[in-house]
Amino acid sequence: QAVLTQPSSLSASPGASASLTCTLRSGINVGAYRIYWYQQRPGSPPRYLLRYKSDSDKQQGSGVPSRFSGAKDASANAGVLLISGLQSDDEADYYCMTWHSSAWVFGGGTRLTVL
Amino acid sequence: EVELVESGGGLIQPGGSLRLSCAASGFIVSNNFMNWVRQAPGKGLEWVSILYSGGTIYYADSVKGRFTISRDHSNNTLYLQMNSLRAEDTAVYYCASPVFTDYGMDVWGQGTAVIVSS
Numbered sequence: 001q002a003v004l005t006q007p008s009s010l011s012a013s014p015g016a017s018a019s020l021t022c023t024l025r026s027g028i029n030v031g032a033y034r035i036y037w038y039q040q041r042p043g044s045p046p047r048y049l050l051r052y053k054s055d056s057d058k059q060q061g062s063g064v065p066s067r068f069s070g071a072k073d074a075s076a077n078a079g080v081l082l083i084s085g086l087q088s089d090d091e092a093d094y095y096c097m098t099w100h101s102s103a104w105v106f107g108g109g110t111r112l113t114v115l
Numbered sequence: 116e117v118e119l120v121e122s123g124g125g126l127i128q129p130g131g132s133l134r135l136s137c138a139a140s141g142f143i144v145s146n147n148f149m150n151w152v153r154q155a156p157g158k159g160l161e162w163v164s165i166l167y168s169g170g171t172i173y174y175a176d177s178v179k180g181r182f183t184i185s186r187d188h189s190n191n192t193l194y195l196q197m198n199s200l201r202a203e204d205t206a207v208y209y210c211a212s213p214v215f216t217d218y219g220m221d222v223w224g225q226g227t228a229v230i231v232s233s
Contacts, residue, residue: 036219038160045209046152046160048221062215095160097219102173104150104162104220 001025003100004107011113012086020081021073022096022107030072035079036097037070039090040109046095052079086114117141117222119210124227131200135227137193137210142222145188148213150220151195153206153229163208164195178204200231 005023012018020037024030034053038046048061052070060066071080079096091114096107123135137149151163164174164184172184183196193210207228211220 034218040160045223045226046211046220047223048216048219051216051219059216061221093159097160097162099218103175104152104165106160106162109159 002108003028003105004096004098006094006096006107006110008108009111009113011115014086014088014114016086017082017084018086018090018112020083020094020096020110020112021076022079022081024077024079024098026077028077028100030077030079031074033079033098033100035070035072037068037079037081038095038097040093040095041089049081049094083112088114090114117214119212119222119224121208121210121224121227124208124229126230126232127200128233129201129231131231132196132198133200133229135195135197135208135210135229137195137224139191139193139212142212142214143188144186144191144193144212148218149184149186149193150211151182151184151193152209152211152220152223153204154209154226155203155206158206161206166193197229200229202231205229205231 036051037049040046052058067084069082093109095109118140149166166184181199185194207226209226211223214222
C-alpha cells in the first residue's frame with residue numbers, strides 16, 4: 001500500500017470550492033506529519049503551494065493566493081488541500097508530499113478539472 | 116533572482132551513464148538542502164535523492180547503488196551521476212530546493228529530459 005494516496009481525478013465548477021485529499025497509509029498518523037502541496041500545469045515544473053501540519057505549523061508559498069489552504073482530516077487520516085473560488089486556471093495536477101522513512105514521498109496526484 | 120537550471124539530459128542506451136547538472140543562482144547550493152525529483156512521461160512525481168547542507172545523502176530505493184548526488188561549491192552546482200541506466204529511468208529530471216522555506220522544496224528548475232532507449 002502506498003504511503004500517500006490521492007484520488008486520481010476531481011471535477012468542480014468555477015466559483016465553487018474543492019477539497020483534495022491525501023490519505024496516509026494505515027499505521028502512519030497524519031497528525032505527526034507536515035503535508036506539502038504542489039500544483040503542476042502541463043509542460044511546467046511543479047509549483048509549491050503550501051505546507052500544513054497544524055494551524056500553528058503551516059506556511060503559504062510565495063505569491064500563492066489565500067484561497068489555497070491546508071487542513072487535516074484526522075478521522076480519515078488525511079491531509080487536505082482546500083481551494084475556494086475555483087478559477088479556470090486552477091485546472092491542473094495536484095500532488096501531496098511528506099517526509100517518511102528518510103525519503104520524500106509523493107502521492108500519485110489528483111487531476112482537477114474545472115468545468 | 117533565485118533560479119535553478121538543469122542540463123545534461125539526452126538520449127542514452129540502456130546500461131549507459133549520464134551526468135545531470137543543476138546550476139543555482141541567487142542562493143548557495145552548499146547551504147541548502149538540494150533534491151532531484153523525476154517524472155516519467157505521463158506519470159506522477161518521484162523523488163530521487165537529497166543532499167543536505169551538512170553532507171547527509173539519501174536515495175530512493177529505485178536508484179540506490181546506481182545514482183550519485185554531489186555538489187560543487189565553486190560553481191554553485193548540484194549534480195546527479197546516473198550509471199547503469201534502464202528504460203524505467205526515462206523521465207524529466209528536476210532539481211528542487213527549499214530556498215524560502217525551512218524544508219520541502221519551494222524552488223524548482225525547468226527540468227532536463229533523459230531518454231533511455233536503444
